[in-house]
Amino acid sequence: MIEIKDVTKKYGDFTAIDHLNLSIEKGSFFGLLGPNGAGKTTLIKMLVGLLKPSSGNIIIKKQKMSRDNTFLKNKISIVPQHINLDKELSIKENLIFSAKLYKIKGKEQEKRVEELLQFSEFKAIENKLSKKLSGGMQRKLMIVKALVNNPEIIFLDEPTVGIDVNNRRKIWNMLKIMNDMGKTIILTTHYIEEAEYLCDKIGLMDNGKIFYCDTSDHLKNNLGKFTVEHFNKNKITEYKYFHTIEEAKKYVNTLSDHYILRNTNLEDVFYNFTNRKVQ
Numbered sequence: 001m002i003e004i005k006d007v008t009k010k011y012g013d014f015t016a017i018d019h020l021n022l023s024i025e026k027g028s029f030f031g032l033l034g035p036n037g038a039g040k041t042t043l044i045k046m047l048v049g050l051l052k053p054s055s056g057n058i059i060i061k062k063q064k065m066s067r068d069n070t071f072l073k074n075k076i077s078i079v080p081q082h083i084n085l086d087k088e089l090s091i092k093e094n095l096i097f098s099a100k101l102y103k104i105k106g107k108e109q110e111k112r113v114e115e116l117l118q119f120s121e122f123k124a125i126e127n128k129l130s131k132k133l134s135g136g137m138q139r140k141l142m143i144v145k146a147l148v149n150n151p152e153i154i155f156l157d158e159p160t161v162g163i164d165v166n167n168r169r170k171i172w173n174m175l176k177i178m179n180d181m182g183k184t185i186i187l188t189t190h191y192i193e194e195a196e197y198l199c200d201k202i203g204l205m206d207n208g209k210i211f212y213c214d215t216s217d218h219l220k221n222n223l224g225k226f227t228v229e230h231f232n233k234n235k236i237t238e239y240k241y242f243h244t245i246e247e248a249k250k251y252v253n254t255l256s257d258h259y260i261l262r263n264t265n266l267e268d269v270f271y272n273f274t275n276r277k278v279q
């Protein structure tokens with residue numbers, strides 16, 4: 001569905017994306033997990049044709065993505081990192097405005113907007129101005145807006161940043177439903193739980209590269225399912241990973257100081273490769 005072939009993006013002398021290769025299958029829910037400055041937004045912007053790679057190609061549905069590929073642009077949608085609603089317009093008007101941009105008119109427009117208002121449970125408050133919505137509700141409206149053109153692929157750049165746990169869960173449910181409807185979803189995040197909960201495949205990203213890409217379980221199992229965190233003599237945390245609980249217990253028996261034995265998570269995988277935390 002999506003092929004990223006040896007893509008590099010430079011801003012002047014600075015390399016933001018570095019010879020990156022990646023394939024994403026149709027129907028998948030793909031997560032790009034990385035800390036600030038990893039290159040997530042730059043990559044997403046190239047995938048949707050907003051930025052041109054310095055070299056390499058992006059192929060979507062067997063076509064080269066470019067700024068003026070309107071065929072592809074009609075099949076995809078982006079939910080950007082920063083809120084892009086028209087704040088003086090109501091929820092419904094925002095959706096209508098977006099439909100107009102895609103030249104969806106008349107009865108078709110009415111039907112589409114109505115379906116989305118029902119699906120999102122925004123119907124009861126459809127006339128509320130978007131500036132009066134909470135941050136979480138504004139994020140949700142951005143996602144609903146991205147469905148106006150009934151896209152096959154949806155790119156979401158940190159869709160739940162700054163949202164409380166309850167609203168985050170609501171957005172996660174909506175994204176899961178969209179994926180179950182057959183849409184391919186590519187999401188960037190620096191929330192470990194978000195990537196673990198939603199994504200069937202995760203690319204770990206740092207310094208403009210995806211250095212590891214697999215399912216969440218494989219990523220963790222390859223490192224070792226069990227982690228022992230141990231505070232050493234210098235009060236520095238050491239991490240050790242084990243494939244079986246028996247091995248982990250054997251190790252903790254040799255420790256005299258305080259330790260924690262727990263399941264390995266994606267943060268451990270990320271840290272093990274980069275010595276950096278995701279968040």
Ligand SMILES: Nc1ncnc2c1ncn2[C@@H]1O[C@H](COP(=O)(O)OP(=O)(O)OP(=O)(O)O)[C@@H](O)[C@H]1O
Nearest residue numbers: 011014016034035036037038039040041042043190
């Ligand atoms: N227009 C630009 N000009 C110069 N450098 C840029 C530009 N946009 C991004 N960068 C740099 O490229 C790198 C990657 O930025 P990018 O926004 O893609 O990261 P990100 O992973 O999305 O980070 P965040 O989690 O903070 O959103 C950063 O070091 C950033 O400073």
Ligand SMILES: [Mg+2]
Nearest residue numbers: 040041042081
């Ligand atoms: Mg970003």
